[in-house]
Amino acid sequence: MQLLIYAGHAPSRDAVLQFTAPIVQQVATGLTLVAGGGSSNTALLEDAIKQLSVPESLPVTLRALSGNAQEAIRSAVQERAYDLVSFGRLRPPIRRWLPGQRSKTLTQRLEPSVLRVQGMVRPLCRILLASGGDAHTFADVALTARVAQPLGATVTLLHVLLPDALFVEGRARRQRTVEEYLADGSPEAGVMQRAVAQLKAEGVPTQLIGRAGPVLDEIMAELEHGDYDLLVIGAHQVASALDRILLEDITGDLLERSPRPVLVVKGDEGA
Template identity: 35%
Template sequence: MSLTPTVLTVVKNADEQREAEQVLAHAAGLLAPVFEKVDYLTRVGQPWEEIVREGETGRYDLIMMGQRQSRPLLTRIRGLVTQKVVARTTLPVLIAKREARPLRRILICDSGAQSPTLMQLFRERLPRILAQATDVTVLHVMSQISAAPGVRGADLYATAEELMQANTPEGSILEQDVSYLAQINLRTRAKVRHGLVLDEIADEARSDAYDLVVIGAHRDEGLPRFLLDDLAHELVLDVERAILVVR
């Protein structure tokens, strides 16, 4: 199936059209050898608003963005364009960081708290990304703060193998994820970390040579805003690898 990407650049004022043309010309130089056809668009307005508006036209499966380095305190106060897009779009968002490289080693942070699970959404919406991977780590964070009612105290400190052997809800999700990935011939491992979800995901992402970190996010409806801020919002800023936010 042929792919026709769209390159969008947003300027805040109409008199910045020349700068927009330079950005698109640079993109064309990079993409022309790869794709038979590419659409190029310029919008005037607030970047996050125009990106979300274009994404909601129904033409796209994925939004891909870069993320500029900024002063940490200013970023925490104002928020990044990427964070604002993630909070408002209904599409998956891939945020490129550091150097460009193939997405071979993937960390999937699947809590299993929602139905469908993150793995189900990932394989339904973006199967081509998994098709390019060589090995995948499925991570679940056992946290006293986010633990579901009825979780045994011992489970909060169990390993992935122990959770799967005990057939706990978390272990069942890990086992389902590993089983699916094994069917498509990926080297796979299940991993559990214990502590605060935000800290543990960020630490795991730094601990190994992952090319991509995959997390889930939820729209504001039915979810307290502080949970979105603590998870997707903060991870977009703190994770140093390319990050894919799936919903």
């Protein structure tokens, strides 16, 4: 995994280094450390190598680039391809209302998958992967497995459905349980079942659960109830402009509200 971490001046710098250290040590095959503000901040990158306990065998590139944090990250991403880009909040809370791109917007706009470190940071043991049950689920699962398996983390695969989906039409309208829905032959249920099998085949302990209700509220409720360490969501390219707006709204709301780090998986439609 080619990993880029922003290790320059930022309110969340220590939290980012703490959370990503195990990924650097056990998952990454290449590491780029980036700082804004130019070459005068190279010392920050050298310090990050020590804080991350980077293995001697891991290739490391240091990039102290001109411009602010957002500009430095965008420039570095344009130089080469990365599997994952990680950063936290890039501006102090008192300055977040000022003009300029926020880390949430940067998370949504970057092409590679993004790990945004926020909220409570602790060892990565329990992962919540929220999926809509479409074909993009398998890309989300693939990246999640690459992180979870080396770290020995478990995954809970969550599918949120609208309450109306639980009703079966017929002579007598009947309401199924969420568990019955996930076990039936619907396309979404089939995707979720194959996703669980894919994770287990990669050696990742996995359970499948469902909730019925508003998507954002149910994801947040499960995130709190299950006491997870990381939320994984997909933000893949879609053909419809309306679908793209709705997807960005949900992603943005989760980035705003999540009390845990968020991994946003990217990819092209049909990937």
